[in-house]
Amino acid sequence: MDKIGESTLFIDLSALEHNYRYLKSKIAPETKFLAVVKAFAYGSDMVSIAKKMESLEADYLAVAYAKEGVLLRNAGIKIPILVLHPQPINFGEIIDNNLEPSLYSPKILREFLAEAKQRQLANFPVHIKFNTGLNRLGFWESDVAFIHQQLQGRNESKVISIFSHLAASEDKNEKEFSQTQISTFEKISKEIDQKLGYSPFRHMLNTSGIINYPQAQFEMVRSGIGLYGYGNDAKVDAQLKPVATLKTVISQIHKIEPHESVGYNRAYKSEGYRITATLPLGHADGIGRQYGSGKTYVSINGKKALIIGNVCMDMIMIDITGIDCKEGDEVLIFGEESSAEDFAGSANTISYEILTAISSRVKRVVTS
Missing domain, CATH: 2.40.37.10 (Lyase, Ornithine Decarboxylase; Chain A, domain 1)
Known part of the structure; x- marks a missing residue:
């Protein structure tokens, strides 16, 4: 690195590629990979990170809020972008920018479907978030019938994935709790498939989940902190490079x-x-x-x-x-x-x- 004269954050894309390839080596070749680039790509540079992930052929990106996804679209990013925590006020720009919302509550589901109907959309991709124990966002297992009822006979949107989030994937003392979450999600996915008549792809694992619960990788995994060089475990950290x-x-x-x-x-x-x-x-x-x-x-x-x-x-x-x-x-x-x-x-x-x-x-x- 050249000599600096002021406070500077260096962002190493070769380290990012190394980490991506390491994490990919832990999953099956056919499993999709979602790169989490929210919060300005964990404080680095969201556009540069997203472009690198796109060039590495990551399958998805994820952001927290709609404005992050809009920024990426304005920068020329083309691959699918999941908005993890959308608000109804932003549904218009989500649709306009071909972002894919996570629908996580009855209110959010109803309001998005209303927006989709008003705009006369067809099969607009959405993701359904289920709460299996983290208790932040998500539908409950008992909401499957309600979700089906809301979607039945409508073609404005299409559920392309269902997902959940492990609460303690890095904590081996909480292995029983994590396994319970995984089992609950598997049960939900079967119910969803039966109700919808087709099988959305599934994702549940974060960085530590990829390492500790590879049997639950389903059709896609999500990684945030691991891409940036940290694996919540000293042995994993030794295999990664800080970006x-x-x-x-x-x-x-x-x-x-x-x-x-x-x-x-x-x-x-x-x-x-x-x-x-x-x-x-x-x-x-x-x-x-x-x-x-x-x-x-x-x-x-x-x-x-x-x-x-x-x-x-x-x-x-x-x-x-x-x-x-x-x-x-x-x-x-x-x-x-x-x-x-x-x-x-x-x-x-x-x-x-x-x-x-x-x-x-x-x-x-x-x-x-």
Whole structure:
């Protein structure tokens, strides 16, 4: 990588391809693959990631909200896009942009069918979400008859898939619960097939599900965090490559005397002579206050430097005592050499949160 002069998030598409091929190796050749690119592709660059997935012949993309799908269509993305959490106000743009909505409640189903009828659609593709234990979104098993009743005799839309979501696929202590979810979904799928008179394709597995429950891959799997280099398991992480690397630079170095304080509220007080550095990155960039006060470290020239004091809106301060560095030197926040999972874990959170938190004002550089 070229020398940087500001906070920069590097996005490595070759790492993305590596992760995709690793995950594909865990499923049958005929199983479809859905790449989750919601939340700006987990905080990276949604368009670049989506284009790469399209070039790798992924079968589907998924976004959370309609506006994310519209952005991808406007960027020229052609492959099917599932909208996981649509709202009725957005049904028009979903239809106009050939996005495929997840219908997850009686209200959402009725309102989409009304919109489809008004527009005189024919066999517009929809996906039916079932709740098998996560208790976020989805119809219940007992709603199958209602769904059939609403769809019967109508051709404005067609159910092309049914799906659900495992609640604890990464937790081997919850294996019994996950197996129950899978069994419930299998029962639902049989009922749906009987009622509809045809078999929509099915999908239930997320990244950890692909690894831990391959017998439940059905006709498609979905992967988000795994594509970006994290598998919720140290052994899996070792096989993946982080797509995002966040770096910044040292703005200024200070020599701190004993009993001096650093930052707001004097949250850090020196017990002796220390050397500190200020970095142009703060909670407005996604590095929250929970990472301050000596909980988390960054890396300079391969050496660990603790974040000290309270994280500011635009700056963090680190202890560089004993580290050979100077103003303008690069600082690694997270990446392949020091993972986002480790960085997040030091503040008792997860890689998903720090990855998706990196704000749009941080420069993005996409590499292939």
